[in-house]
Amino acid sequence: MGTKEKILDVKNLTKSFDAKIVLNDLSFDLEKGEIFGLLGPNGAGKTTMIRIILDIIRADHGEIKIFGEEFDESLKERIGYLPEERGLYQKITVLECLRYFAELKNVKKSEDKIDFWLDKVGLRDYKKKKIEGLSKGMQQKIQLVAAFIHNPELLILDEPFSGLDPINTKLAKDILLDLKREGKTIILSTHQMDQVERTCDRILMINRGKRVLYGSLDEIKSHYKESLVVEYEGDLRRVEGVKKIDDYGKYAELSLEEDTNQQEVLKRLIEIVGVRRFEMKAPSLNEIFIEVVENA
Amino acid sequence: MRKTFIVAKHEFLATVKTKGFIFSMILPLLILLLMVFAMGFIPQTISETETPQNIGFVDETGTLQTSDNFIKFGDVGNAKKALLENEINSFFVLPANYLETGKISVYLKGGFFSSRPTSSIEAFLMDNLLRESDLDETLKERIKEPANEEVITLNEKGEVEEKSGVGFLIPYVIAFVLVFAIMSSSGYLMQGIVAEKENKTVELLLSSMSANELLSGKILGFGSAGLLQVLVWICSGGLILFLTPFASLFQGIQISWILILAIVYFILGYLLFAGSMACVAATASTVRDAQQGAGIFTMLGILPMLLLSIIVKAPNSVIAKVLTYVPYTTSVTTLMRIALVEVPIYELVVSLSILVISVLIMIKLSAKIFRTGILMYGKKMKIKDIFGYLRE
Numbered sequence: 001m002g003t004k005e006k007i008l009d010v011k012n013l014t015k016s017f018d019a020k021i022v023l024n025d026l027s028f029d030l031e032k033g034e035i036f037g038l039l040g041p042n043g044a045g046k047t048t049m050i051r052i053i054l055d056i057i058r059a060d061h062g063e064i065k066i067f068g069e070e071f072d073e074s075l076k077e078r079i080g081y082l083p084e085e086r087g088l089y090q091k092i093t094v095l096e097c098l099r100y101f102a103e104l105k106n107v108k109k110s111e112d113k114i115d116f117w118l119d120k121v122g123l124r125d126y127k128k129k130k131i132e133g134l135s136k137g138m139q140q141k142i143q144l145v146a147a148f149i150h151n152p153e154l155l156i157l158d159e160p161f162s163g164l165d166p167i168n169t170k171l172a173k174d175i176l177l178d179l180k181r182e183g184k185t186i187i188l189s190t191h192q193m194d195q196v197e198r199t200c201d202r203i204l205m206i207n208r209g210k211r212v213l214y215g216s217l218d219e220i221k222s223h224y225k226e227s228l229v230v231e232y233e234g235d236l237r238r239v240e241g242v243k244k245i246d247d248y249g250k251y252a253e254l255s256l257e258e259d260t261n262q263q264e265v266l267k268r269l270i271e272i273v274g275v276r277r278f279e280m281k282a283p284s285l286n287e288i289f290i291e292v293v294e295n296a
Numbered sequence: 297m298r299k300t301f302i303v304a305k306h307e308f309l310a311t312v313k314t315k316g317f318i319f320s321m322i323l324p325l326l327i328l329l330l331m332v333f334a335m336g337f338i339p340q341t342i343s344e345t346e347t348p349q350n351i352g353f354v355d356e357t358g359t360l361q362t363s364d365n366f367i368k369f370g371d372v373g374n375a376k377k378a379l380l381e382n383e384i385n386s387f388f389v390l391p392a393n394y395l396e397t398g399k400i401s402v403y404l405k406g407g408f409f410s411s412r413p414t415s416s417i418e419a420f421l422m423d424n425l426l427r428e429s430d431l432d433e434t435l436k437e438r439i440k441e442p443a444n445e446e447v448i449t450l451n452e453k454g455e456v457e458e459k460s461g462v463g464f465l466i467p468y469v470i471a472f473v474l475v476f477a478i479m480s481s482s483g484y485l486m487q488g489i490v491a492e493k494e495n496k497t498v499e500l501l502l503s504s505m506s507a508n509e510l511l512s513g514k515i516l517g518f519g520s521a522g523l524l525q526v527l528v529w530i531c532s533g534g535l536i537l538f539l540t541p542f543a544s545l546f547q548g549i550q551i552s553w554i555l556i557l558a559i560v561y562f563i564l565g566y567l568l569f570a571g572s573m574a575c576v577a578a579t580a581s582t583v584r585d586a587q588q589g590a591g592i593f594t595m596l597g598i599l600p601m602l603l604l605s606i607i608v609k610a611p612n613s614v615i616a617k618v619l620t621y622v623p624y625t626t627s628v629t630t631l632m633r634i635a636l637v638e639v640p641i642y643e644l645v646v647s648l649s650i651l652v653i654s655v656l657i658m659i660k661l662s663a664k665i666f667r668t669g670i671l672m673y674g675k676k677m678k679i680k681d682i683f684g685y686l687r688e
Contacts, residue, residue, distance in 0.1 A: 051499075051671070054502070054503050056499065056502045056503065056671065057668075073505065073509075076503060076505065077504075081503035083500055085496045085499055085671075086497075086499065086500060087494075087495040087497050088495065089495060089497060090495060092310070103302050104299055104302055104504040104505060106298075143500075146500060
């Protein structure tokens with residue numbers, strides 16, 4: 001991976017608002033063609049970091065290179081952005097709205113591209129409709145189109161799946177994978193750990209402005225002990241030899257204490273609940289996330 | 297720059313298509329049209345249809361001769377009867393000692409439309425008095441009309457100021473048009489910024505251009521809409537006035553250079569208010585918040601209107617001069633003063649310089665505050681925060 005072209009290179013990024021340090025000496029890079037997960041609890045500094053990358057706000061210290069270059073306004077035409085705080089003009093039509101965004105990104109013959117993307121997200125019939133008449137999910141898809149319309153090389157998507165039903169989530173995910181196949185690079189900032197686990201090549205997790213996890217999922221998981229997955233019926237509360245239980249009612253992920261034997265735990269479990277499945281597996285990203293944040 | 301123009305075009309088209317804009321463009325014209333009709337045509341039609349006034353008189357001196365509309369009565373009783381039967385509109389009694397005292401009694405019928413025929417009676421009496429004298433005809437004419445006035449006003453240096461009769465109207469019109477145009481277009485700008493903040497399109501826009509490009513595009517777009525409004529008013533207002541009997545009143549007024557100055561003052565005044573409103577809008581989270589914050593600027597903007605009568609009465613008074621040097625009031629005040637008196641060139645230069653410098657400072661200031669404030673959602677801004685932004 002090291003030989004691949006670097007799309008983004010962030011070094012020692014620091015930013016504070018008043019006395020509060022929001023980003024603390026953050027460094028990472030982005031390789032061409034990868035889907036890169038950006039994780040962190042609310043208020044960790046993800047949005048601030050994205051805004052600094054786009055020069056919407058300025059960092060106190062640090063260096064950023066995009067496509068190997070220092071930031072320049074013209075680079076914005078090569079980046080697509082779906083902000084977390086997002087909305088559309090309500091009083092104009094879908095076409096007028098997208099045409100305006102496309103014009104700002106210097107897209108020629110924008111209507112062809114608008115048609116192409118509206119077809120792709122299944123909203124071609126709504127082209128001449130006013131935005132205020134569209135459902136929340138439809139508006140979300142229009143916002144995605146606004147981020148894709150200029151065929152950007154780098155896409156920064158902040159919570160792209162929030163507000164989408166499972167069908168539209170699948171549609172959005174498929175589009176992202178298509179874009180990845182075309183060689184686009186995607187930063188995916190989300191709280192949906194399962195999505196990250198299934199789609200991202202590498203991740204960066206920030207907590208309180210600091211980098212706490214960085215690398216491929218396999219690398220990261222190799223640093224964590226396997227956990228025990230149980231599907232059960234009954235009441236699972238405390239099991240001897242288990243450090244922590246991430247319980248969902250019928251499904252639980254158990255982190256074992258250092259010197260605990262798995263077979264011992266299984267015996268104890270059978271005494272308490274009806275076990276339907278029992279499996280050792282690498283910890284999920286969700287578990288790692290919770291552990292990292294709680295232990296911080 | 298390209299993106300500035302795209303934003304400007306978008307905002308301009310979005311604004312001029314709104315009902316509010318179209319309404320505010322047409323409404324003053326409708327009012328003007330109504331005024332023209334009310335002032336110009338109605339009195340004319342009334343005087344055309346009305347029968348000329350018949351005035352009766354009872355002459356106890358025995359010197360008056362009847363003429364066109366003046367009917368002689370033998371005694372007051374007959375005259376009263378004629379008045380009550382509407383044969384005459386009024387009558388007067390000239391007592392025997394009239395020449396010594398000059399006193400006469402005028403009788404009218406009560407009612408809304410009755411009016412005292414003073415000037416007609418005076419002219420009639422004067423005719424009769426002069427007929428008896430042996431003065432020559434020219435002198436008689438001069439006595440009848442001793443002063444055919446032409447008023448010449450001098451400025452401080454003793455030079456003649458050429459102003460004609462309706463000159464006094466111009467400052468009111470200028471003040472109204474300028475204040476309305478500046479306040480409405482900067483008001484549109486403020487609403488436009490807050491609306492984008494509320495509908496959260498602003499961050500998407502900032503991923504396509506810099507905050508400065510966005511702000512200048514908006515200022516340009518809304519300003520053009522305001523300028524369009526002014527031009528439509530001036531052109532169609534001018535057209536309405538020049539196509540009516542009012543045209544003659546405006547002859548001899550040097551509109552052209554006042555118009556050029558008006559446009560310069562509009563642009564500078566608008567930029568100053570636009571910058572101020574942008575600061576308010578960027579730091580507010582709802583339109584209501586923004587309107588509250590903008591109150592102080594609105595007050596400053598209409599201050600010259602509130603002090604209009606003082607400025608018109610004494611265009612060179614201390615108040616008028618102070619307002620000339622305050623950036624927020626100088627546009628309207630200076631233009632009103634120019635319409636009234638000769639404003640010394642140095643005052644114009646100082647006023648324009650103060651305005652230009654204020655505009656430059658305001659643009660820098662608003663760009664900074666806009667850049668930082670625009671992405672602060674749902675947070676009320678304090679003055680302390682604003683100083684914080686300026687340091688960044």
